[in-house]
Amino acid sequence: MIQLALLLVFAVSLFIFGFFPVSNNIVDIDTELPENLDNYTFNVNESYHSHANKTVLIVIDALRWDFVTPKLMPLTSSLINISGCVSKIQVESPTVTLPRIKALTTGNIPQYIDVVRNLASSEVLVDSWLHSARKGNLKIVFYGDNTWEKLFPDIFTRSEGTTSFFVWDFTEVDNNVTRNVDVELARDDWDIMILHYLGLDHIGHVLGPFSPRIALKLQEMDEIIYRVHKTLSEKGQIVSFITGDHGMRDSGGHGGTTQPEIIVPLISLGVKCQNSSFFQTDIPANIASLLGVEIPSTSIGNLQKSLLDSLSLKQYLYACYYNINLLLKKVKMSPESCYDARHSYKEFVRTGVSSGLSGGGPQGCSIFSIRLNLTRALASFSAIAK
């Protein structure tokens, strides 16, 4: 009987810790740009600065990978051919909006509890590339899904939220975003514009991804992307990113882990880049590098050379050095880091006793070992700096 009770306690604990893990956000690290490497002093302003006058991020809720085709989005496809690329983005589960916005802005892996929070979010984020942009005195305007206004209450210079509550509304919900876009295109007092369109997701929930309404909505989105990018690029250097927060399953809706739900496009326009594939959590570190603002302390993302072709090799290696430094700081702050694990294991092999590692095993070791591959950037930088 006691065994059964213990087993029950163990099972419940396992579920709770698995389903509601302790946050792995480490925000208490210094994200300032490094000024030297050994005896070499960086020219920080030259090595790390903005690559655009204005940056636009358009999130089209539930934009599937196979929605971005020359047939469905001809205008956007023509812009990609002139100057841009499409990256295949892998989205972690849960494929619902709140954790996806968090991944897109903090660069961190979301938690399952966010599925619950998705319904009634009162959370305020403490660090993200938006915070970095504000710290760098960049002005951000926002229109669309009001989840962003809840997560970033003090960040936007101007904003207006829409709600995902009325899932039968395919039209008004997006018109309320677009009418603000027209006003912002005529103004010149902002640096970053973020839009989050909900109409496509609503159609997906009600009619599924193969409804003729999907093609009509994509045509509307296509025209908006073209108008925004064209209008702004006539005034100066503009970089636009267009992505889905998550995809849409073949039967409509989302929340699971089927391929159409977890693979979304990231369209980059006005920037030298190449088609590639990476994780959604990589996006914030790369946007921060293109904006020339601090990489958020929350990020566990990798920099992607394919997206950062506008940077010279020296600038790219500096950004890698900066990013890997941040990741290393996090690893060192983790009590069961790879460092500790490696050290303890070597010592165990040598002496037959273990020390240091406080039980449980090196969680996160594998993810960080992948990130640590970037340390080779360090060696490369030293080589070209000499």
Ligand SMILES: [Zn+2]
């Ligand atoms: Zn949805």
